[in-house]
Amino acid sequence: MFCKFSQVRLAAVNACVPPKEISIMDELEYYDGNRKKVERLRKAIGLDARRVCPEGVTASDLCFQAATELLDRNGVRREEIDALLFLSQTPDYQMPATACVLQHRLGLPRECAAMDLSQGCSGYVYGLWMAASLIASHACNKVLLLVGDAFPPRNPANRVVSPIFGDSGTASLLLHDPSATEMSFQLGTDGSGHELIIVPAGRARRPLSLERDKDAELYADTYDADGNPWRMLQPYMNGRKIFDFSLRVVPAHLKSFMTCANVVPEQIDYLFLHQANGQIVECITDKAGFPLSMAWSETFSRYGNQACASIPVAICDRLGGSRQERGQMLLCGFGVGLSWASCLVQAAGLCVGSVTDYQGRPSETYHSDYLTHWRNIFAAKEDN
């Protein structure tokens, strides 16, 4: 579907990543010590490094820092925020919504609406679409959109997902501005591909049992033809089919979107594609009719594939520390779902923060402290 929103402006973007970096060169043992194989990966898809959270740090923590920096740097008063949207595939809890926790942590007013959204690699554009629609409908004047993912530790022996995905948290501010140029969006879904990137168990379709023994199968590894271990409670990705989807669907979608939005590639100043990997970014850029010089994938090389947050991190990585005077940005996310989404955003007036390292330090006894905290709550006497 294609739509436009008037009087909505993307005012600021900020990004935060965990300081711990893992380079693919640190993991030679998982390639049988074959340097040549690793160099092939680097050259073919731009795989280099990723950032990972320590235990006890979640996507919401990264988003919290990004949001705090954004609000303080741009002089936005907390009481001005009408809605907080937290978009992630790795919320803090199954319930309550992590957005509620963040409303409290950020000191936002109680009148602020807060909700979680779940979407994958197209998530940032979906989030912008939701936020813009709230403003365009006059439901809100200012919306804080927090987008981030921090995946639980993965088996490093799995060379499909483990070296690819990186953690990050971002904050974006959208506001009502009568002088703002229209924002255009086009979104799409193909749920027949929902098993191509999925965490198969741990939620309603296959929840954890009350008896631990029944869950043993969820922790067992099944090996593919290349020797990669897969587990029901961890992300699964069919790399081949996702690659084919990226080439088959996304360029055609981009061309269709540009036709609906009445723009041509020559009018686009910045193209920010989901940082799936360098090869995919280059292929889509080329097939969609853009010069290869517009294919930006350095963010993937530096920080990994950051799922829903890869686009705002790419914006901060490339334009960080600047206030844009002009320019059109075309943002395009695609992947999990399967889903895809593009939007055309005017960069005029956009304040872009740099990608900053997370400053928090989780306790070394985080695990045991967390358990103790909840055991105390469970054991507390109810007041009648």
Add this chain to the structure above:
Amino acid sequence: MEIRQLLLEWQDVLQCDEPLDAGMNLAGIEEWDSLSQSGMAAFFDRKLGIHVSSETLARCKTVRDLLRLAGKA
């Protein structure tokens, strides 16, 4: 694109040191894996205008099979 040029381009896609010839078994090429198959799918798409899935490429046994997909054999 001439076959000779195609084989040179494919050698670059695979990032292999040894030149390719039509009779080579792909299983015997160390660099023939899911990474290079994706690269080949991208090459077919962008340079030859032929959409071939990486799964189809994975089923190829010889370089000649690749040439057939490219309409050159």
